[in-house]
Amino acid sequence: MASKEQRHRAIQEIISVESVSTQAELVDxxxxxxxxxxxxxxxxxINELRLVRVPLGRGKHKYALAQLELTEDVMDELGRIFQTFVHDVDRGENLVVLKTTDGHATGIAFLIDRLRRDDIVGTLAGEDTIMVVGRTVAEAKRLQEEFEDLLA
Amino acid sequence: MASKEQRHRAIQEIISVESVSTQAELVDxxxxxxxxxxxxxxxxxINELRLVRVPLGRGKHKYALAQLELTEDVMDELGRIFQTFVHDVDRGENLVVLKTTDGHATGIAFLIDRLRRDDIVGTLAGEDTIMVVGRTVAEAKRLQEEFEDLLA
DNA sequence: GGGATATCCGCATGAATATGCTGAATATAC
DNA sequence: GTATATTCAGCATATTCATGCGGATATCCC
Incomplete structure (x- = not known):
């Protein structure tokens, strides 16, 4: 018998390949x-898979995979990770420097990159240090505060 | 008179601050x-703004801003990163092992975790090695293939 | 001004989706 | 084994959402 899990996979496959606009269509x-x-x-x-029905305009719709990373989620996760692995936040002009548990700098830097924030030009990670390059000093200052808040 | 555009802004503001689950609620x-x-x-x-109603499980829903990055994007990015940092994919039973450029294992493992795939139980990263724990051998096999495809 | 055209939106209703309830199947405990 | 709990999915229906139509107001052109 076809398991529910298999069916879930089938659904994800179907909606990622073709454009399904109603549940009736998906049943077909x-x-x-x-x-x-x-x-x-x-x-x-659909509920369990957290699929969303995206309006395409002109009354058209299609089901899509839910975006797994809403920015809030990334920030949430970043919060948890910060409390675990980040020890210190400092700044020199537009460079915010994070000190991390040895070996985790790269991973955290990846996550920060994924925020794709306009105020962050980029990041550079070593073994236990991340440099976050802010676009301006003012923005880096705000960033520093945000990071510090995550630690608190 | 309040313009439609103002109302659109108000809607976006409302749903980003509070949790709105039906249109009736939004009307309120x-x-x-x-x-x-x-x-x-x-x-x-909602159609014009392309807002989506995200299922939260247990029958709850909330409206959210349209999501910019779908899972495909994450896979795209993973693809680029794989080509740069991952050298080898191997597997023993339900464990898929990835060999990476030294120091990048943690970062890539973070990214894999963020896929939140049902078929991945979890990941463990060292310095240049990532172990991806598949839920079953069959699923790990499919995963291995997917990873190998990313390298190609 | 007045007619033509377009936008906006409410009403009523149709379309689409969610869910309480139930029985069957499966797992878990005894 | 049997008893008990849990999961699963269909049916019928309730809830939620989309939309055809028409009226109101705005815009433009003559």
Whole structure:
């Protein structure tokens, strides 16, 4: 018997390949692949998979994979990680310097990069040090404060 | 008279601050701010703003700003990073092992974690090695293939 | 001004989605 | 084994959302 998990994968595959605009349509596609389910089940699947129905304008819609990283989430995660691995925040002009547990600088720098903030020009990571290059001194100052808040 | 554009701004502000789960609720909030509209209008606004209703599990939902990066993007980025830093992919049962340029394992492992894939139980990173724990051998096998494809 | 055209939005309703309830299947405990 | 709990999914329906239509107001051109 086709498991729920398999069906979930099938759904993700379908919506990432073709453009599905309603659950009824998704039911059709699933039936085509041998998953005989109803709209109710698909609705629950969509909930569990956290899929979103994105409006495309002119009344069109399509289902899409939920964005896994909302900026808030990244900040949340960054918060947790900061408390664990970051020991110190300092700054010289527009350069914010973070001291981390040995070996974790690169990982944290990756995460910071992923924020894609306009006020961050880029990051550079060594073994236990990250340099975050702010666009301006003022922006770096604000950044420093934000980072410090994460530590608190 | 309050313009449509102002109302659009108000909507974006509302949903980014509080958790709005239905259009009716959004109508209430808007009325509280002096925008006297009906659900129909809000529905049209949501379409124009391309807002999505994200399932949060247990039947809860909230409206959110359209998401800019879909999972595909993360995979794209992972692809670029893999080509630069990952040298080898191997596997023993349900453990996929990645060999990376020295010092980059942690960073890449962070990124893999962020995919939050159901088929990945977790990752463990050393200096130049990442172990990705697959949920099953079959899934790990598929993962290995995916990773290898990224290298190609 | 007045007619033509376009935008906006409410109403009513149709379309789409979510869910309470139930029974069946499966896992877990005894 | 049987008993008990949990998961799963269908049905019927409630809830939520989208939209055709028409009226109101605005805009432009003559």
């Amino acid at each position: 596609r699933l039936r085509g692949k041998g998953y005989d389910v109803t709209q109710a089940t698909v609705s629950r699947d | 909030r808007l009325r509280g701010k002096g925008y006297d509209v009906t659900q129909a209008t809000v529905s049209r606004d």
